Amino acid sequence: SQQGEEDPQALSIQEGENATMNCSYKTSINNLQWYRQNSGRGLVHLILIRSNEREKHSGRLRVTLDTSKKSSSLLITASRAADTASYFCATPLAGYNKLIFGAGTRLAVHP
Amino acid sequence: SQTIHQWPATLVQPVGSPLSLECTVEGTSNPNLYWYRQAAGRGLQLLFYSVGIGQISSEVPQNLSASRPQDRQFILSSKKLLLSDSGFYLCACPPPTGGYTFGSGTRLTVV
Numbered sequence: 511s512q513q514g515e516e517d518p519q520a521l522s523i524q525e526g527e528n529a530t531m532n533c534s535y536k537t538s539i540n541n542l543q544w545y546r547q548n549s550g551r552g553l554v555h556l557i558l559i560r561s562n563e564r565e566k567h568s569g570r571l572r573v574t575l576d577t578s579k580k581s582s583s584l585l586i587t588a589s590r591a592a593d594t595a596s597y598f599c600a601t602p603l604a605g606y607n608k609l610i611f612g613a614g615t616r617l618a619v620h621p
Numbered sequence: 622s623q624t625i626h627q628w629p630a631t632l633v634q635p636v637g638s639p640l641s642l643e644c645t646v647e648g649t650s651n652p653n654l655y656w657y658r659q660a661a662g663r664g665l666q667l668l669f670y671s672v673g674i675g676q677i678s679s680e681v682p683q684n685l686s687a688s689r690p691q692d693r694q695f696i697l698s699s700k701k702l703l704l705s706d707s708g709f710y711l712c713a714c715p716p717p718t719g720g721y722t723f724g725s726g727t728r729l730t731v732v
Contacts, residue, residue: 543720550728552627552711553665555720587694598664600721608680609655609721613664 517611518597524620529586531615534579534597540602542582543609547596556584556597586610590618623648623682627712627724634731640685640699642727644712653716656687657722659709671695686711707731 517532535542541560545553559566559575559582566573572585586593598614623676624647634640653672657665666682669687673676677687688696695712712724 526653545720545723550709550726552723552725553724554711558720582633608667608670609715610667611657611665616662 515616519556519613520616520618522618522620523589524566525589525591527554527589527619529589529593529617529619531597531617533582533584533612535582535599535601536580536604537601538586539577543600544571544573544582544584545598545600545611547598549595553598557620561585586617591619591621593617594619623652623714623716623722625712625714625724627710627727629727630725631728632730634702634729636704636731637701638703640697640706640729642697642710642729644697644724645693645696646695646714649693649714649716651692654689655713656695656697657711657713659711659726660698661708669697693709702731704731 515534521529521534539561541558543558544556548554548555557568557571557573559573561577570587574584596614596616598611600609600611602609624644634663639728655670656668659665669677669679671689674689674692684706685699707730710727713721715721
């Protein structure tokens with residue numbers, strides 16, 4: 511079963527614009543993680559936000575977490591063509607050794 | 622830091638043939654290890670996870686099996702491949718803190 515669901519499924523923007531991706535989840539979490547996947551490659555961990563945190567920054571990335579709404583957002587500011595990739599949210603299933611992924615958002619940044 | 626090695630990178634196999642994909646981990650001991658499968662343009666589905674040598678948990682009924690013969694080795698196998706086994710297979714390992722580390726993946730095409 512999927513724990514996280516990303517929205518939108520696909521996003522197309524111009525270089526320099528901001529990109530916002532959303533993730534909703536179903537059950538209680540200890541943390542929520544965002545990953546990036548370039549086409550045909552493995553996933554790279556971007557950022558982890560804990561359930562007691564509301565916002566976290568890493569370079570051009572900003573992640574928010576609203577546990578009351580069971581949702582998170584990933585904002586990429588001043589996007590670049592190199593940001594083109596799929597982005598996934600993932601949550602560890604509480605009490606289990608499992609990381610459950612959403613279906614992902616495919617981001618295309620056009621020069 | 623831990624590193625995951627997966628091979629081969631790509632594989633084309635006929636229906637009914639056997640399969641063996643290998644994942645090895647460096648830089649950690651007694652890790653939890655995971656096999657995920659990703660269909661084209663989709664999210665990741667957890668197939669198996671292992672918390673130690675000889676300990677395998679299966680997430681979904683399927684044509685595949687997994688084994689953990691050594692602490693840092695995780696193998697995905699099939700006796701007879703089906704067309705539906707095609708996909709991108711990823712091995713993953715959680716660090717003590719932070720996000721998971723993924724291998725570079727194996728793209729399997731069953732023809």
